[in-house]
Amino acid sequence: MPQVALTVNGKKVTVDVEGRTLLVELLREKLGLTGTHVGCDTSQCGACVVHLDGTSVKSCTMLALQAAGRSVITIEGLAKPDGTLHPMQEMFREHHALQCGFCTPGMVMSAIDLVQSHPEGLSEQQIRHGLEGNLCRCTGYHNIVKAIAAAWPLMHGKAMPAAAE
């Protein structure tokens, strides 16, 4: 069985995997990181989104072997070691942007990438377009959109530019 070596949430790991093992299977079943969820089998729902070298990817849509030598951050790796939540996690709680919690890890990971990749600011429509790859069945997205807009200034350390709002 082939081996794959990668960094997950800052720790180096080496794991035996089948060639067909998906990254999400590696995370959930081999490393016990069950915060990353599987909600579909067609790359549509986004519950499995993680960061690969800082960019959001659907971990159900790449093989574990393709992550060799790369750095993966999952929902478990966002909070500080003392338990302090990432501003995005904090804003999700503050704005009631989650209900059953199942889509939440993927939603948070996508949202962080969305905010990081838009230093110029984000309008409501941009946030809504940016979340197209993540399904939520509970919230109607209303509060998720609010949470992301509220996290932008915290993550960029400045007010959202007026034009974006």
Add this chain to the structure above:
Amino acid sequence: MAFEGIGASVRRTEDQRFLSGRGNYTDDINRHGQLYAIIRRSDRPHARIVSIDTKAAAEMPGVVAVYTGTDLQADSVGGLPCGWLIKNKDGTPMAEPPHPVLAVGKVRHVGDPVAVVIAETRQQAKDAAEKLAIEWQDLPSISSTQDAIAPGAALVHDDVAGNVCYDWHLGDKEAVDAAFAKAARVVRLDLTNSRLIPNAMEPRAAIGDFDRATGEHTLFTTSQNPHVIRLLMGAFVLHIPESRLRVVAPDVGGGFGSKIYHYAEEAIVTWAAGKLARPVKWTAERTESFISDAHGRDHVTTAEMALDKDGNYLALRVQTLANMGAYLSTFATSIPTYLYATLLAGVYKTPAIYAEVKAVFTNTVPVDAYRGAGRPEAAYLLERLTDVIAHDTGLDRVALRRQNLIPANAFPYQTPVALQYDSGNYQATLEAALTAADWNGFPARRTAAAAKGKLRGIGISTYIEACGIAPSAVAGALGARAGLYEAANIRVHPTGSVSVFTGSHSHGQGHETTFAQLVADQLGIPFNQVEIVHGDTEKIPFGMGTYGSRSLAVGGSAMVKAMDKIIAKGKRIAAHLMEASVADIEFKNGSFSVAGTDKSKSFGEIALTAYVPHNYPIDELEPGLEENAFYDPKNFTFPAGCMVAEVEIDRDTGVPSVVSFVAVDDVGRLINPMIVEGQVHGGVAQGIGQALLESAAYDVSGQIVTGSFMDYTMPRSDDLPSFKTGNEVTLCTHNPLGVKGCGELGTIGSPPAIVNAVIDALSEYDVRHIDMPLSPQKIWSIIAAGPKRRAAE
């Protein structure tokens, strides 16, 4: 410290674990020595199973067992039971064909489970399942609701004549016929209520475990009601006494009704774990969810309203054909009857109503309750019909509603379809919604949109629902095979913290927060001193679970009842400690005091005394402070409200966009307004999904053509607007909290508001009705055919 009692938008306790990836969903659980089950399902709608050759599959690497329906039958495994008996018009019972856990002899829908392969790994089980050699003999099938009753239609069950499960009615036929005979005008509407797939984001999963030492079975499952599963599976399917069967529903990733029912896979893994004495895990892939989770809605209806010359509603006549799918799911039979026809008065004072409902079998996935369940179908019918009446008569649609609403001084109000509404103020929610939506300012917005080349429309719906399900004696008289109370246990610990064990189940509703607010408020203790425990039959005394917006109205009332007992006992302890009479002890803000004095004891002091009873009335009172309560509701609760939607349609493509949405609801007392608002948002999103995007479709050959998220259009963030919500409050008069429920109202009020708005936007094309979903194709066809269509009519 911020106020955290009743009425505060306390941030949710459960969020810490969900946000940090530490939720504990069924598929996150792994048991030592666990095996994996893969279900082989029918890929054809209707066929005889000629043979199943399991040899090649059984010989595959890692395979531990392969079972088929005959193996289960040989082991006396029973069929999946239906929980509600409906009687035909003539008093005879409905047809109730067997629903085997694994198909025996025949398969009746795409997705019908045929065999299970159990192996050391999931991949091995998957590989082996492909090696099962099944010889089929295809049979003619029924894909659509109407086809089920066509002359000469193929039979889904050989012994169910005409595919009719039941032919049922409600209301006063003679009174309705008399009203129609003298009506100034009759308006008729034919409509369908589209078939939907609930699609909770967490696919169903189940793990069976068996302890050889104790003989105890454990089932971990994605359920909204673990005690109901224990009862149904233990008593009817696997014949395991409750004392040997533990059912755990841990964190559950959304339900919307689809996780109420007892499903085959739960029985399969529990049974197989017992056979193999090893844990067996099954997790649905989304494709399986589409063909095995119960679907929702699917009605074909004709409705007629008799009117006097001024537009007053005189009588309503309804005929509905309801699709049950291939088998009867747990509560399927009750949905188009007691949760639908009983709501046909809506918020209107229509004096006479008669409804006939025929439920039919088809070769499709079983249909059962999906968020709203029956009530969205009733509201959609009434609110579309009301707009069509306005269209046909030229009356103003808002004025028509205003004049027919049940007046605010008419409560309690007895409807002609069995229900008695306890409280409400439908004028208040209507007027508040019109104001919030700036109804009167709409013409200017339409003109502005037209200048941009857009067709803009506005739509309204007023709705009611029956929640807080249900008074047991009433439900029993109507055919329910269970009681519908709720149970609570309140355990006050020696140092004054409190554990609440509730039979309600949270799968997104935030009970760990709302219930803790309720208990903290009533006992006058800090919010963080209250722990809410749910979802495990070994911990919770009993429970009927969460559906029908019942958790707070019924489950919360059970907590109040248990707390009343705690307080009553506390008063006796306090009276002893303060040498006063029990009658003189008052309990307020967490403190027991002697009326008219400054003597008092805190809740914590009383708790400690109960567990350290050195100075205690030990001859009259047991030590300890823990109470159980069962609460059986006296009536349903009746949340109601008004929703207003605005849409813009692109003339070139027919694409509709929801540009504004207002919901003003009366859910009774609000415990946590933030959570109520979130429930409204989510429900409205699902309702907009039904109106514009979602539809479960079968082709004529019986194949599901919307079997994945690539084909079934789930609402995404850019399909929806931000919502404006508001509340008007009238209290429920018969439960101790005055609460009504808020879980389902969004899916009830929103589809007709959206459809009415789209049809209003198309007013220049003189459209009377379009069936959901209002796809761009349907809308574009109307626009494209515009002038000709008008001329033709």
